[in-house]
Amino acid sequence: MNVLGIIAEYNPFHNGHLYHLRQCREKAEADFVVAVMSGNFTQRGEPAIMDKWARSRIAVECGVDLVLELPFAYAVNSAEYFARGGIGILEGLGCVTHLGFGAEKGHPDELRQAAVYLAKEPDAFRSLLKKNLDAGLSYAKARESALAQIMGPRFSELSVTPNNILALEYLKQLQLHNSSIKFVMVNRKGAGYLDKEPKAGIASATAIRNHLDPGQVDQYVPQETAEALRQAPPLRGYFDLIRGAVLSRSADRLAQIFSVGEGLENRIKDQIRRADNLESLVEKIASKRYPKTRISRILCQILMDLTSLDGSLYARVLAAGNGGTRLLREIKKTAKIPVITNINKVASLPGLCEKDILASDMYNLLTGASLYENCDYVRHPYIRGD
Template sequence: MNVLGIIAEYNPFHNGHLYHLQQCRQMSEADFVVVVMSGNFTQRGEPAIMDKWTRSRIAINCGADLVLELPFAYGVNSAEYFARGGIGILSGLGCVTHLGFGAEKGSLAQLEQAASCLAKESDRFRALMKQNLDEGHSYARSREAAVAETMGTRLAQLTLTPNNILALEYLKQLKLCNSSIKCIMVNRKGSGYFDTELKGDIASATAIRSHLSQEQIELCVPKETFQALRKAPPVKGYFDLVRSAVLNRSCEELSRIFSVGEGLENRIKGQIRRAEDLESLIGQIGSKRYPKTRISRILCQNLMGLTYFEEQFYARVLAAGPGGTKLLRQLKKTAQIPLITNLNKIQPLPDLLEKDILASDIYNLLTGANLYKNCDYVRHPYIESSNSIQFA
């Protein structure tokens, strides 16, 4: 039995994602596809364009068999932790045979070579990283320079693009845990990650989110996504909640937020009253050393009160198709981590799961959804079987 794992955000699920899923399924000859997907907030530290229940249902309708939630603590974090969470869950299922991911540049062999360097971190590599960080460079640029010095500029260039960065982290995590999971790589097709224009039938998620009012996006997404986008409520008031959460913490308390470090809490407190919107706040705090995406994640982590945490992995089911229900029966025999379909039956709750529940509550506030009817204790997974369809 071949089980393909994919780690994703699907914010929103577009034609590029559909192509990737289909290609990975074909290349791995998978009997089942399980997706570990971000919840209501994304790795960039932003509210998702649609809630996790809707996005997981779309994924099932577009070919996935089972969708599990990537915990907030991993999902709104650096690429390293994002990958660690996804790989930890897939490995914990005990039956995943393949991992499928996308990349902009290079071959799988080249990425594996670079990942080996990152996993081992020789003394020279660590010294170069420290030197570059001390000079004020960002983590990404420091790592690029360290890889260039130790393995050459050709491999260093593979560490810069978004999909490659995650691919390297997936490969690194698999090496660190000595996993037998085989990797399937699909080269990115169509627009680049940061492209803001709608081009052809495969556009970036960034472009789609930027042009929601244009009918042209119908060409770039499956019909299930297009219909859901038309019904999705707008996210409002996020900046006010972010600002309130910062104002409500002292500098000492801010310093304990997961991604804060080296006095960054003082910059955040110093700018919180000056900024007129979220974009200006992030811009005023950010610097060459601290890129905007890290600042955005910090503000989101602070909103949820995420401090340093112990590793926890669990398989929280968001949606399952006919194949997924079969796979769930198999997982009851193979899974080495908790399998969760109903929060009300889990006592005590894993500590990290409480952050997922809070993230859902805050997302419901931002979208004006009924807090009780849409809370994680009441909402249930979307289950589609050959005999019945249940909407979450």
């Protein structure tokens, strides 16, 4: 039995995701596909365009068999931790045979070679990385430069695009786990991750969220996504929630937030009253060392009071098709981590799960949804019968 694992956000699920899913399934000759998906907040530190229940349902309707939630603590974090959480869950299922991911550049062998090097982190690489960080570069830029200096310019190019950065981290985690999971890679087709304009009939999720008029979206997404986007409530008040979270915490408390360091808590406290909107706040806090995406993640971590990643991983089911329910029966025989289908029936929830529940409550505040009817204690996984 071949089980393909995919780590994704599906924010929203578009034609590029459908292409990737079908290509990976074919290459892996997969009997089942399980996706580990970000919950209500994404790696960029932003609320998702639709809640996790809608996005997981769409994924199942478009061909994924089983959708599991990537815990907030890993989902709203750097590529390294995003990958650590996703790979940790797939490994923990005990039955995943293949990992599928997309990449903008490079040959699979090149990515594997670079990932092995990053996993080992020899002294020469560590020394160059520290030197670059001390020079004020962000971690991503510092690593890119260190790779270029040691392995050559070709390898630095492999670590600069969004999908490649994640691909390297996935492969690095497989190395660190000494995993038997094989990988299949699909070259990104059409628009790039940050492209504002569609290409080859595919629009990026960024373009769909921020740049395309509602009337333009339908041709770039499956029908299920188009219908859900039309019904999705607008998100309002995120900046106010962020401001309230920062104002209500001392600088010492902010210093304990997971991704905060080097006195950044003082800069955040200093700027919170000076900014009129979220974009302005991020701009005022960001620096060469702390790029805007990292600041956005930090602000979201402050909102959830995320101070550590302590706690075991778990497989929390968000949605399943008929194949997914069959796969779940197998997973329960092989899983090395807790499998959660109903949090009300779990005697003791994993600690990190509390942040997922809080993230849902915060998201419901943004959409104006009922805090009770839409909370994680009341909502249940979407189960689709074929």
